[in-house]
Amino acid sequence: MEAPKQQKAVLVQLRSKIQHPGQPAETHEMQATGQIIEKKGQAYLLFEEQTEGMPSVRTTVKLHAEDAFIMRKGGVQMRLPFRTDDARFGTYGNGPAIMDLLVETKKLQWTPGIFSVTYDLHAEGNLLGKYQLTITYSEVTK
Secondary structure: OOOOOEEEEEEEEEEEEEEOOOOOOEEEEEEEEEEEEEEOOEEEEEEEEOOOOOOOEEEEEEEOOOEEEEEEEEOOEEEEEEEOOOEEEEEEEEOOEEEEEEEEEEEEEEEOOEEEEEEEEEEOOEEEEEEEEEEEEEEOOO
């Protein structure tokens, strides 16, 4: 028998900094409502990204300090696996085209309420960019 899932409503704040080779850094911020789900002792953050004029994207983040991932489904399909000081294969797709990625994790941290990862993204042997992502979340109180 499967252990019951625990769910909590949360407010999510996402901040990303992207440095593409030869270009100035870009910073993006987003807020959403979501849920923290604990399943079999593992925590997952689920939320939906809404961008004006674009299809919504459902995002799942496996929250862990040593082995995490971000999975996005909807207008964008993406899976980025993270393991500290390791390189792993991921994917990115927009429509029918899917590209293989190499995700080189530089720093990975998670404590309840904040998830942070710094990583380099490569495709076909080329550096696409250096990324810093911080997701903070807090329980919705009624």
